[in-house]
Amino acid sequence: MHTGEEKIRWAEQYMPVLREIRERFIREQPLKGIVIGMALHVEAKTAVLTRTLAAGGAEVHITGCNPLSTQDDVAEALNDGNIHCYAKRACSHEEYYAGIDKVLDARPSITIDDGMDLIHHLHTGRRDILPGVLGGCEETTTGIHRLKSMAGEGKLEFPVVAVNDTPMKHFFDNVHGTGESALTAIMATTNNLIAGKHIVVAGYGYCGRGLATKARALGARVIVTEIDPRRALQAHFDGFEVMTIREAAPIGELFVTTTGNVGILKEPEFALMRDGAILCNAGHFNVEIDVEWLDTNADEIGRRDGIDSYTFGDRKIHVLAEGRLVNLAVPKGMGHPIEVMDLSFAVQALSTEYMVQHGKDLAPGVHDVPTEMDEEIARIKLASLGCTIDTLTPEQEEYMASWNVGT
Structure with missing residues (x-):
């Protein structure tokens, strides 16, 4: 078996949350007809996310977001069916942005960024693509800082979900x-x-x-x-x-x-x-x-x-x-542990579905991930671990909603 494929399969077995989301995506096809453009670290966990989006009906075009973070064998394994990968490890500055341009040549309606280079290039060098974009998702702190600065100046022209800013990202990924x-x-x-x-x-x-x-x-x-x-x-x-x-x-x-x-x-x-x-x-x-x-x-x-x-x-x-x-x-760098990226990429997958459903109704700017989505991911992960938690009783719900109970 191809080494990239082996890496992807190894990651998949430790990503139960994304597996469950993928099973639903296969049934419901919520991303059917959607073109997704991605600039992420192209390695095994990212590949599982990419295949999950493709399983939901999307055509996916992906490149790297760092010149040294791509695993070439994984990038090769990803080039299959409705997934197109342009990432290359140790690429030059020119090759890096050539990959971003190839992603944008596909005219994506959803963007997924780690660091905001894709969105930045879209707004500054490929403005012809902007009218067809529903919205985007941003993975990391640096990208959110850039996006908020951009939005503050009125330069961000579509809505972006701040995947980085959820508790599920901060508490585990970060x-x-x-x-x-x-x-x-x-x-x-x-x-x-x-x-x-x-x-x-x-x-x-x-x-x-x-x-x-x-x-x-x-x-x-x-x-x-x-x-x-x-x-x-x-x-x-x-x-x-x-x-x-x-x-x-x-x-x-x-x-x-x-x-x-x-x-x-x-x-x-x-x-x-x-x-x-x-x-x-x-x-x-x-x-x-x-x-x-x-x-x-x-x-x-x-x-x-x-x-x-x-x-x-x-x-x-x-x-x-x-x-x-x-x-x-570094040559021996593997990125975040698999179980951690299962949670972060689950937020990405559900945020992508959310943007497909609601992007047209959201104003340009940076938007929070809905709390119920973040909680859903935690519940799926807890269930996969065999953990159970308490729920509020009707009496407790009434007490928490009341302002009349005092000393």
Whole structure:
């Protein structure tokens, strides 16, 4: 069997929520006649989502959303029937946007993004496609930030569901997915020990919190840096050291950025780091570590297996995955665990169906995933685990709805 197909089948057996959704999609065909354009990390879990959408009647065109996150064998296996895949690992900037253009050439009526590059190109370079678009879905924090900025300026011309902003995404994908997959990729790439290391986590949102918690569980001494006083205080009460990135620079042995913002680690921090410091990024775009400064000003002394090594003075600094998303962009990166992506991609699948049904009635802008959809996914997952939960009694429902009951 083709290795890509083997990876997809392995993922499918641990994705019971998407399997149940696919069975309903096969019966009901809610996406019949719909063309879906996708820019996502093309690997096995994404393939299961793509096939679920196709099983619902859609014609799917997909490309990558990061030059280093595509698994070529999975991309090859996806090219079948009404699925068309244009993704390629280690593609150039020109090849990356050529893939996006091929997706848009299919004139999709629904877009699914991870990072918003597809929607951005649609609005800036392929405006001829806009009239036929019902709406879209966005997977990640960085994409939501871009979309909200775009909508705030009145530039977003169709509705987009913020898949990233649901509890099912934050609680599991961001915390457990990023936390485990980033550390797994770091360990597999460097063969370094986590226990006892000073690890600096930049940003204490859901992703940073997951990373800090998982690293501590492995025995790391975790330092958190933040700009939000509330999150910084939360990190302090969670038992982590809190300081500025400049203060942490000479202490850290491993640095992981999770902010989604630009210029977190730059020349002033590099100048303070200890010999052998390892730097990587768990945010979407490769803007958090100033790799360009290192390429220009430091001497590159090695490039192998997802590690770029630099020296200036008597110190070495090592950057993983060119500063890109470490859990997918290193050669041994597998992305988030399968069970986590089952939940996130279930939100994607149901949000796509929702946009097909309601896109014409929604105003341009960023819209929340309906709570009942998010809860449905949790119920399906609980059932697959054999877990049962309580329900409110009529008396409890009446009490919660009442304002007359007091002391």
